[in-house]
Amino acid sequence: MNFIITATLNAIKQIYNEEIAESVINIQETRKEFEGQVTIVVFPFTKISKKSPEETAKAIGEYLVENVEDITAFNVVKGFLNLSIAESYWINLLNNELLSDDFGKVKANGQKVMVEYSSPNTNKPLHLGHVRNNLLGYAVAELLKADGYEVFKVNLVNDRGIHICKSMLAWEKWGNSETPDSSGLKGDHLVGKYYVIFDKEYKKEIEALKAEGQTEDEAKKNAPLIKEAQQMLLAWEAGDEEVINLWKKMNGWVYTGFDISYKNLGVDFDKYYYESNTYLLGKDTVDEGLEKGVFFKKEDGSVWIDLTADGLDQKLVLRADGTSVYITQDLGTAQMKYDDFEMDQSIYVVGNEQDYHFKVLFLILEKLGKSWAKGLHHLSYGMVDLPSGKMKSREGTVVDADDLVAEMIDTARQKTEALGKINDFSDDEKEELYYNIGLGALKYFLLKVEPKKRLLFDPSESIDFQGHTGPFIQYTHARIKSLLLKANYKVGVKSLAFGALSETELEMIMLLAKYPTEISTAAKAYSPAFLANYLYELAKLFNKFYHEVPPIVKEESEALKQHRLNICKLTADVLKSGTKILGINVPERM
Structure with missing residues (x-):
């Protein structure tokens, strides 16, 4: 919507003879109860206009309709200017941007980021907590990659x-x-x-x-x-x-x-790092801190840092006998990772029980004058609980990751077979489908929730072909692929102007256009939940569109048929691209 920003800047300059910063212009999607698709928040302009928000909005709206071809009408609700955008704009957007091969792809931004996740102990198998950690770390890394970063995924293994x-x-x-x-x-x-x-x-x-x-x-x-x-x-x-x-x-x-x-x-x-190779690191950093006066030594020879002025406490960084504590190793490992990769950001995916530890670690590195310390981030996440009795772990204390995966695949098998739609699948195709549905359900359920929130994971609820689930999105993708095949979809044929877009068609184009923004928003927040929930909303809206329009395969108007198939194809592409970022495979048929 850059043309609206430019036009608004011109309107203010022409009407009030003033120039304002682009950042002052706040554009939103128009609320469904009002006419229009785009809303400009007018309140910041009243300082310039010296008039009421309503009068200011009316003046700007009149200018925009008169001078901008793609703006066809406006209405004012208090300090909000709602704009109606021409159908031709949306058709051109669909043809020239959304259906292009480059849609959703971002150029490299020259920034390097490290995502450290998993970090298991080698005395036991991975468990449910590790599952959330691994899926979250992987998805965040893929999100950042999709947003133009060069990404390094690392695993620091506690092997000693x-x-x-x-x-x-x-x-x-x-x-x-x-x-x-x-x-x-x-x-x-x-x-x-x-x-x-x-x-x-x-x-x-x-x-x-x-x-x-x-x-x-x-x-x-x-x-x-x-x-x-x-x-x-x-x-x-x-x-x-x-x-x-x-x-x-x-x-x-x-x-x-x-x-x-x-x-x-x-x-x-x-890359893997191993604590057996890093546990002696950090002593040089302690010496550096003593020289700089950041650390101090007590009478018994132990070395500390006083963080009370920062609202924390005194922290031991080296024992009296010269041996390391955990934070000593982390100081040294942080330096080693930076020396290896020279990244602009480093994200630690670790449970929220370590919030205080990372607050201290990052603060110490800042006080030591490490230029890269500002780029450190602790991606803190909450625990995962299971409904009592839903799954029993091998040892009766924690839920084993392998058991969980097997349970998900088995549940997917039972629910898919009950639908009776895969009789023509080979045995290998069936097993692949059960795996993709089971893992898709697990991943989506864990990723659709904001990382910081504790969540209750119900394996059975997660595999619902009609709910807020991964399988619902997967099923929507498979349905579209089947439709495109039946309709003999022609790739590369543009949509043509054919009359008024239906309300749902317009909603589809607008929602699809938001895909790159959703990736960027999710990446900046280190939260796959933004993308996961966007994909669900897209799948849900597509199903509404699919049921509202007459059968596309039987549509007599070739232009209208192709236009609607373009929307279908684009939806399938976005669902596939977005779920891939989350680590979820979408089947071609189900």
Whole structure:
């Protein structure tokens, strides 16, 4: 709508002999109860006109209708100027912009952005929380890519520490040389099994020590198992060959398992970082901070930063014995990532329980004078809950990601078969369809909600072919593809002026035209929910359009038929393009 902005600037200059900044002009979509398609907010202009909002709007409206061919009428509601745009404008927009091969594509903006997501621990499989993290991180990365950024997807794997040693020790004690091949378990599930075994045996030891008179805290510290795990960690840090070899072997099992889970979820990464390689980083940054007076050293030799003036607290950055704390590693890793990629922005996709940690981390980096610190962003997201009893996890505590994916595919199979519309599909086509519907339902349900919100995920509700769901959008796409095939759609034939556009046709063109803006809005907000909900509104409006117009295949007017098929084709393209950004596949037929 750039021509309206230009025309409004000209109107104000001609009527009031004043020039204003383009940013002052606020253009909105006209509310459905009023005539017109575009609304200009007039209130900011009254300082120049020295007249009421209504008089100002009337004067500008008269000028626009008289001087701009594509503006055919206006009406004034208080301080709002509603404009009616000529049908020819919308037809030209459809032909020349929306149906072009470049529609929805953005030129590279020269900016680099890193999106760090997943960040699993190698002592257990991915769970439901990881699913939201992975799907959110992937979708945000793809959104930014679609908005013109050069994007790097990275995964920082927590592959060291006491929790890893717990799995290793339990496998040594009770594993009987069990492997993924001998057990038939995915590697991450096998290692997770021994983490659970450690926990059960550790609790038994704690109870035994408490029965001997020790307190809970004493028993937790004195249990033989935890002491052995701590000794194993010290041996790992000292480079003990036997411990390192066991660590490599079990982590190798986990990575093979993770790769399968990532493939099933449809996510990928450009680079992996491993905490086993980064846990010693950050000490140079601490020295730098001491030199600059950003950090201070206490009498015991520990190093701190005082953030009380910033409304936070004092934060330990190096222990008295010279060992790192978690934030020390994060300071060093942040520097290393910047040195590797020199990105303009770096987005950390991490749950909201880490809000305070990232607030502190970013503030410290700013105080250290890191020029890139302003580009750091914590994409905080809420927990995912399941209705009680809907799914049982393998261990009874958290919902396993692989179990969830399998459940979604199975639910998709049951619901699709109940409709009885795929009898002519081959077995391979059926399995692909069940996968696409199941994963589409899962991804859409998790992405349509603003990241910060906690959400309740119901697997069955998410696979509804008529609701606010991924399968509804997928079904709409398949319906359009079927229609285009039946109608023998001709690619590249433009829509022609043929008479008045129906209200719904006009709504379709206007909504389709918003697609690039929706991508940009979602990318800037780091929120796939904007795009997800736009795609649903588009699918919903298309179904209204489809039911309102006479059967397109039987339309006698070739011009009208082609025009409506153009709208159908464009809708299918936008649905396919938009869902691809979200990581969702739309089938050609369902």
